[in-house]
Amino acid sequence: MANSKDIYHPSKEVVDYATIKDYDKLYKQSVKNPEKFWADEAKRLDWFKPWDKVLDSSNFPFYKWFVGGKTNIIQNALDRHLTNANRNKLALIWEGEPGDIRTYSYHALSREVCEFANVLKAMGVRKGDIVTIYMPQIPEQIFAMLACAKIGAPHSVIYGGFSHEAIAERVNDAKSRVIVTADGGYRRGKATRLKEIVNRAMEIAPTLEICITVKRTGEEVHMENDRDYWYHDLRSLPIAEKCCCTEEVDAEDPLFILYTSGSTGKPKGLVHTHGGYSVYTSATHRMVFDIKPEDRWWCAADPGWITGHSYMVYGPLINGATIFMYEGAPNHPYPDRWWKMIDKFGINILYTSPTAIRGLMRYGESWVTKHDLSTLRLLGSVGEPINPEAWKWYHRVVGKEKCPIMDTWWQTETGGFVITPLPITPLKPGSATKPFFGHEIAVVDETGSEVGPNEVGALVLKKPFPGMARTIFNEPERYIETYWKKYEEKKWYHAGDSAKKDEDGYFWIIGRSDDVIKVSGYRLGTAEIESAVVSHDSVTEAAAIPLPHELKGNAIYVYAILRDGEKPSKALEREVKDHVGKVMGPIAKPESVSFVDSLPKTRSGKIMRRVLKARALGEDEGDVTTMDD
């Protein structure tokens, strides 16, 4: 961990420019009366009908926010901008990997969304139907999401790097009838073949009846009558009218489901709502990045993850910001692609992951310094702890020591930032610093007592907040079990991360304390990886653990027991690795697969991954009294 005395104070210029100048005062007010704080934020937005009650906590842990309020996130993200000065402002600037550029004003974006929404309606999509979206990073990915929201149909976006099995698993849980995809997208100069993957998913996802495909690459794809439609064909028909009324929904109606890995079993479909999520994403985005009308904002995530949902799409659009989006790989065709685009488009804020920073850092400074990055005023980091070397490089080489770094800690579950600096916060490299407004956060032991300064414990959030996922789709019991059971009496949210709080009240996230592995900031469950390994014919049992990796933060190491008669070999190791990559998608491909005769287990048969990890790192195995012989 970094030295907690290593402090970077904001310059006078940064402080002078900042809208919020006194964190402590506003923080105190916000936690004294959080409902007032959130209601004041909600009042900044448009409501078709105002709420009757800010917070209903009668059915813990199923909190409800802005009860009785009628809204739609699209009213705030698009419609209201059409009658104000944002109408002609750029909402979206997009650059494809081959270098093609498309731009949309708020007015143009709204037209695209209306047409898409009318196409979905013509395909029979109604309020409450869950539409699956599996797309490359092209503007239509955003149009499709917003179109769903507009008609009150929750979207379930699946990251474009996932396999057909992963799609089918999510579709089968959500029971989607319609899927939106593209023929492919560009990545490292090659066309990906998304529609082919969707076709395979459709064979094992019986609820899917209709697939709408956007043409991006022009590669040949297999289409079937009465099932497959090109988006450009549909939008040229009279069904794709230019106007589409935004559906009035309840504040608590679902906006989307986003599947994420948990410590056990299948992925969890976290449910976020129109009302609370609108308030939370817009407030956090506006305050933490101090969004000004002239800003060009780049969240270099994929809309397939929560970061993309909250801070590429919804938060920034509600705030009337100009979003930049890029389709492809950061190092294509050269490692200066990002810096070139920041220079070309005059980007003011870059929000990305430590993995991306470490990845670009290894090419050396000259790729960065040959471009003019003087428009940058703030930087951001998310997804995993940022190591101080990467922080300092980002600060010095990219930010020229004048751009504070907003290291934001949050989760798919929280919908938006929870622990984060503001531009005025003195920064400590590697620490996400302090709680956002309205939050009380602690590091506690098993019994819920707060641990001392710099001692490791479990991170808990003590107060409800509007951005929190309301439940796990179809699995309310699992929602209680996973997040609320542990500190049920105190009604605290158990985040699943271990952390420390230092003597200045700064939080230092250490990592997941459960069986979730963060690889390049992506969240994967050991249970999912292990079941993918075991689905290989030669393997009977497996354990997956994370071990530190210079670029990815963590890499996956697998220990597998072979079936009787199978012999370990390099070729088999490669085969098992490729198999996992195919079953789950390339991000889950293990770094190493070792064949072993047995796995350390408790007497009740649970694999002791912690022991495997300690052994691999040459560390003390700790308490092994529960280990079976």
Ligand code: PRX
């Ligand atoms: O372990 C924490 C890590 O990412 C987890 C949440 O992952 P996910 O739901 O995929 O959301 C990622 C984007 C918000 C957390 O439990 N994490 C996220 N941000 C940080 C972080 N760890 C350290 N520092 C962060 N800034």
